[in-house]
Amino acid sequence: MKTKICGLREKENIAAISGLKPDFLGFIFYEKSPRYVGKDFSVEAFSSLPSEIEKVGVFVNENVENVTAICRKFGFGFAQLHGDESPAFCQELAQNDIKIMKAFPIDGSFDFSVTEAYAGTCSYFLFDTKVEGFGGSGKSFNWSILEQYTGSTPFLLSGGLGLENITQSMKIQHPMLAGYDLNSKLETSPGVKDYEKVKTILNTIRKHAII
Numbered sequence: 001m002k003t004k005i006c007g008l009r010e011k012e013n014i015a016a017i018s019g020l021k022p023d024f025l026g027f028i029f030y031e032k033s034p035r036y037v038g039k040d041f042s043v044e045a046f047s048s049l050p051s052e053i054e055k056v057g058v059f060v061n062e063n064v065e066n067v068t069a070i071c072r073k074f075g076f077g078f079a080q081l082h083g084d085e086s087p088a089f090c091q092e093l094a095q096n097d098i099k100i101m102k103a104f105p106i107d108g109s110f111d112f113s114v115t116e117a118y119a120g121t122c123s124y125f126l127f128d129t130k131v132e133g134f135g136g137s138g139k140s141f142n143w144s145i146l147e148q149y150t151g152s153t154p155f156l157l158s159g160g161l162g163l164e165n166i167t168q169s170m171k172i173q174h175p176m177l178a179g180y181d182l183n184s185k186l187e188t189s190p191g192v193k194d195y196e197k198v199k200t201i202l203n204t205i206r207k208h209a210i211i
């Protein structure tokens with residue numbers, strides 16, 4: 001199972017968490033987020049990152065030019081699109097050699113047929129809890145709705161995953177469940193991840209994955 005730790009921004013914290021070898025690290029370029037990387041964020045912040053960890057830029061309703069420029073500047077292989085980006089937007093971005101993770105806000109009435117137009121363009125979907133804002137809510141959704149997803153694009157489960165519910169979430173049996181996206185439940189403060197909590201949750205996921 002893949003693991004993604006989202007919403008880091010401080011050099012020492014990035015270095016410590018990268019030592020735990022998650023598959024993806026996410027950096028938020030949405031100014032209204034309490035985890036926004038900030039104007040002074042520089043490539044220096046992850047100079048020690050092993051190349052096998054995929055870097056993900058997280059965007060909300062940003063334009064293609066800005067997403068492309070930021071991904072190129074920071075060497076992000078992936079853009080996570082967490083707003084209302086259309087299938088055409090994703091196709092345009094994919095032409096710039098950027099892999100896409102498209103987030104969808106899930107509640108009990110989500111219609112998974114909306115994901116169909118994104119298949120083929122996105123490497124992963126990210127199913128996150130529908131809330132007022134866009135992400136980082138710390139809230140989980142009722143996972144039983146995932147049974148309705150019959151697409152062939154792999155997805156990361158997201159939304160309020162922490163030490164208290166990760167074991168329960170690993171009971172989900174879905175052929176396209178590719179991994180877990182982890183964020184606010186593992187923080188000491190917004191944007192700063194708790195090393196011990198991240199270590200414990202990654203060990204839990206990895207132990208389960210080889211049983």
Ligand SMILES: O=C(O)c1ccccc1NCC(=O)[C@H](O)[C@H](O)COP(=O)(O)O
Pocket residue numbers: 006007026028030033034035058060082128134135136137138139158159160161181182183184185
């Ligand atoms: O985390 C944020 O502050 C955020 C704000 C705006 C858009 C996206 C954001 N996070 C993106 C993520 O991938 C989070 O990991 C995802 O929303 C789950 O967060 P959480 O519920 O805190 O585990």
